[in-house]
Amino acid sequence: MRLGSRKPSPNRSLKTELGLVAGFATALLGLPAFAHGSGPHGGSDLWHAWHADPLVSVPLLASCLLFIRGAYRLRQDLGRFPPGFAPSQIACFALGAALLVIALMSPLEALSSILLSAHMVQHILLIAVAPPLLVLGKPEVAWLWAVPAHWRRGMARHRPLRSVLAFLSPCARPVPAALIHMGTLWVWHSPMLFDAAVASDTLHWLEHVLFFGTALLFWRAVIKAHSGREAAAAALIACFITLLQSGLLSALLSFAREALYHAPSTMEWGLTALEDQQLAGAIMSLPMCAIYLAAGLIMALRLLTPATERTRRSPVAPTVP
Numbered sequence: 001m002r003l004g005s006r007k008p009s010p011n012r013s014l015k016t017e018l019g020l021v022a023g024f025a026t027a028l029l030g031l032p033a034f035a036h037g038s039g040p041h042g043g044s045d046l047w048h049a050w051h052a053d054p055l056v057s058v059p060l061l062a063s064c065l066l067f068i069r070g071a072y073r074l075r076q077d078l079g080r081f082p083p084g085f086a087p088s089q090i091a092c093f094a095l096g097a098a099l100l101v102i103a104l105m106s107p108l109e110a111l112s113s114i115l116l117s118a119h120m121v122q123h124i125l126l127i128a129v130a131p132p133l134l135v136l137g138k139p140e141v142a143w144l145w146a147v148p149a150h151w152r153r154g155m156a157r158h159r160p161l162r163s164v165l166a167f168l169s170p171c172a173r174p175v176p177a178a179l180i181h182m183g184t185l186w187v188w189h190s191p192m193l194f195d196a197a198v199a200s201d202t203l204h205w206l207e208h209v210l211f212f213g214t215a216l217l218f219w220r221a222v223i224k225a226h227s228g229r230e231a232a233a234a235a236l237i238a239c240f241i242t243l244l245q246s247g248l249l250s251a252l253l254s255f256a257r258e259a260l261y262h263a264p265s266t267m268e269w270g271l272t273a274l275e276d277q278q279l280a281g282a283i284m285s286l287p288m289c290a291i292y293l294a295a296g297l298i299m300a301l302r303l304l305t306p307a308t309e310r311t312r313r314s315p316v317a318p319t320v321p
Helices: 014-018 024-029 054-078 087-105 107-111 116-136 139-146 149-157 159-172 174-188 191-199 201-223 229-255 273-304 307-313
Strands: none
Touching (some): 087 107, 107 116, 116 201, 116 273, 159 174, 159 201, 174 201, 191 201
């Protein structure tokens, strides 16, 4: 069903509005779910619009359980957390996972099918807030420790896996990662593809996977760029690229004279389609650009800090067996 094709019915009951329960996880958790092609018609329906998509909930739950198991085994086997992996990393990962739940399973997911501004809030959580927190949480450390030791040794010695990682390693550098990430954002914000993603659950899921995946690639390249001044300079350039491109995209949304995307019935939320688009541009411009600006300033500070002082502040952590 195309968005906006359904006439608003304020008196329609919640049961009719919810429709069929989507997926095993939804039935298991007992949570009502809106299909992406429909959404709540008012504030009273909004708070019931939790969406437990198994494609989201199952991987997220599995990653959290693996992280908890790995952190527990690290603490038990070593008697303490190793340097570089402390309760602060656990808190970052937990906060990042909670933000993913808000972005993909909360009423924000249902509201994003109606309001472009809500869709933009969802995208900011997926690309600019949750990914850096997850990268700071160092989940790869806990995940590796959660699996048996012979699995870890097998992965380290697996030549095809090492060949693939070596082939993809140039993409994990700050500037290429920034170009890949911003190219993905521009492609998916083209009106034709954006409307198709809003109307199709499959394309919408693919859009979120690419947004989140390329954001993880970008933030990991920037946050891990601490090996020298050249890496810090590359991370600073990458932050400037993302800041510039995000500003251009937000200006395009804010100053367009007509709605660029297919407009569902936004009037019941007190906004015209153009006003909703302008609000989305403002949301993208202020918090998202502020995050990229803050990251760039941190990289600039790291670049200007003498290497001896950086070494004194961040001693090299011993290798964990």
